[in-house]
Amino acid sequence: xxxxxxxxxxxxxxxxxxxxxxxxxxxxxxxxxxxxxxxxxxxxxxxxxxxxxxxxxxxxxxxxxxxxxxxxxxxxxxxxxxxxxxxxxxxxxxxxxxxxxxxxxxxxxxxxxxxxxxxxxxxxxxxxxxxxxxxxxxxxxxxxxxxxxxx
Numbered sequence: 241x242x243x244x245x246x247x248x249x250x251x252x253x254x255x256x257x258x259x260x261x262x263x264x265x266x267x268x269x270x271x272x273x274x275x276x277x278x279x280x281x282x283x284x285x286x287x288x289x290x291x292x293x294x295x296x297x298x299x300x301x302x303x304x305x306x307x308x309x310x311x312x313x314x315x316x317x318x319x320x321x322x323x324x325x326x327x328x329x330x331x332x333x334x335x336x337x338x339x340x341x342x343x344x345x346x347x348x349x350x351x352x353x354x355x356x357x358x359x360x361x362x363x364x365x366x367x368x369x370x371x372x373x374x375x376x377x378x379x380x381x382x383x384x385x386x387x388x389x390x391x
Contacts, residue, residue: 249280250298257300269304270297279309283321290321332371339364 257267268277282293295308311320311327320327343364347357 246294246298250300253280253298253300253306257304261301267300269300269306271304276305276307278306279312280306281310281312281319281321282308283323 257269260267270276276297280298282290282295284290284293290310297305297307300306311318313319318328318331340361343360346352346360
């Protein structure tokens with residue numbers, strides 16, 4: 241839901257919240273001291289800083305609130321307020337590093353064959369790096385296709 245002002249966001253969110261309640265559907269919002277499972281994200285304009293925006297919790301319903309987040313996962317990818325893939329790349333690299341760290345005892349074990357060590361390494365670590373590589377190719381193709389052609 242795209243809104244142009246904080247007031248539009250509050251009004252629109254309350255409208256959606258009340259409409260869903262009429263049909264018996266619940267929005268997972270924060271109540272009292274519990275955090276909201278539903279998050280909002282603020283995308284600043286290109287020449288504006290994220291910290292300059294109003295990202296305080298906003299009220300929904302009588303006693304509920306929704307909080308803002310800098311990033312969230314959607315269909316396995318990380319959407320960041322900067323709209324770059326940096327957060328996604330950092331996340332995947334950290335996961336590959338975690339996988340490699342978890343395998344350090346196995347990879348150093350003298351009783352495990354080198355063939356098995358290589359297979360485990362390929363399955364867990366290289367597959368993560370391959371996914372990053374493919375994502376990079378897709379981004380590069382989009383960049384090339386969107387670049388204006390020279391006369």
